[in-house]
Amino acid sequence: MKSLTINNPRHFITEKETSEEYYCEIIHGLPAAIYTCDAEGYIKFYNQAAVNLWGAEPLIGESKWCGSWKIYHPDGTPMPLDECPMAVAIKEGRIVSNQEIIVERPDGSRHNIMPHPQPLRDKNGIITGAVNMLLDITDSKKAENKLRQSENEMRLELETEVDARTKELNSLNEDLKKSNSELSQFAYVASHDLQEPLRKIQTFASRIIQKEKQNLSESGKDYFERMQNAANRMQTLIDDLLTYSRTNTAEKIFELTDLNLLLREVKSELEQNINEKKAIININQLPELNIIPFQFSQLFTNLISNSLKFSRENIPPQIDISADFVHGKNIHIKESDNQKKYCRITVSDNGIGFQSEFNLKIFELFQRLHGKSEYSGTGIGLAICKKIAENHNGFITAYSQPGKGATFNIFIPAEN
């Protein structure tokens, strides 16, 4: 027991304190299990806490290495007593740390133990045995397991919840897609099928005027003309609606297109209207862009037709079309992406313009700023322009002041 002598230089050591009996008493009273073995592994000394831990008294001169009845590895496989950490410490002359074992008592109860065996040497360095302190970590182990279990349960619960939410969102998303596509299908079918009865009304009306005109009174003829006008307006409305819904449903095939050539075609299609209005159209050098050509023709047709329609009285319309490249961060519109570069196509005119408060509203479906008798129109043209810009992952803006012309900017993401 010499090795257990506590040398504290600041402590005044009495005779009684140096006696072996005294130290034995102290060690017996410690709550930690402590025991020693000699060089051959026989248990020499142990305290009460060790007896409590083992669940039995070892037999002095018989019990070796470990006072336990049976021991196991942490995974539950049996561990031979002569391979226990204490045996390793004596046989190999080293401290064994962090090797947890499971101790089984004679009554079958099991405890998780962390041994701390340390070899003892004489002054020549020869191993004389070892001292071992056994810490019962069963409770902290249980707590740890419980924590891990509840952590797992919580994670599982969370994962289940996240899964359920994801599924719900996916299904909502699907529903939304479906109802969106149903809606555009509906718009298409409705406008398409409305064409037929309308065509009949117009055709038979034209037949009556042709064959029965002489049988109608003056007011009868007037009513008839009004009816035909209304039918013609409805036809324009249906045609525009069809174009609008086709912009949604038609296949989007992008092609690298020279905007100069495309605009030349648009101009020649509008030639009659342009000549009637004595309009001047200035087209600056435009770039090649990856676009849906058919839709871009529609976009320019709508914008130019608008400028021709909303021109000032007795002033020939002038329309300027140009393009440049701008960085998203310089655009300052919520739709623009700061990481992207855009091609900005500008169409401006010298027409009647509109109040700036309407610069968003004019792109809504069926929005009109003028009475039917002043300017004809369905309020669909600019909604189509907006849809087309969006189909190209871009956007369109409008600026104007009454009497000062209008400017439309189309922003299309530019590659490189």
Place this chain on the structure above:
Amino acid sequence: MPNSVPHHILLAEDDDDDSLLFKEVLNELAVPANFIRVKDGEELMHLLNSPNNKLPDVLFLDINMPRKNGFECLVEIKKTDKLKNLPVRVLSTSSGKELVSKMYSAGASLYICKPNHFAHFKEIIHSVMSTKWSLFFPQPPFEKFMVQM
């Protein structure tokens, strides 16, 4: 009317109004024609396929018909040896680009958009009847395929 006027005209049209208008156009144009009408695609194919039937000179075919639509009839006609040389002129309310291309690929020889005015209809039928379609056999170029007013 030139000599090439077809005198045996078959119209496949389920709509009574459109049939009436078609007949009135023929009357007003004074086309000397033997005119027959069928009301759906099944009736049309049955008539064309019956062994003793004399084939018409030209078929005017509506697309939107019950039981068997115009497109299905066209495909069948072009697959049948006895019928495949029969000129098929499509009549439709729709001027949708995809539909027009689809009918061209299936082998129709003309696509007529039903007009909104009787006078236009008359003009179209007159011009169709006076054109020497044999020059464009079996199909005209795509630019001349659709007639619209």
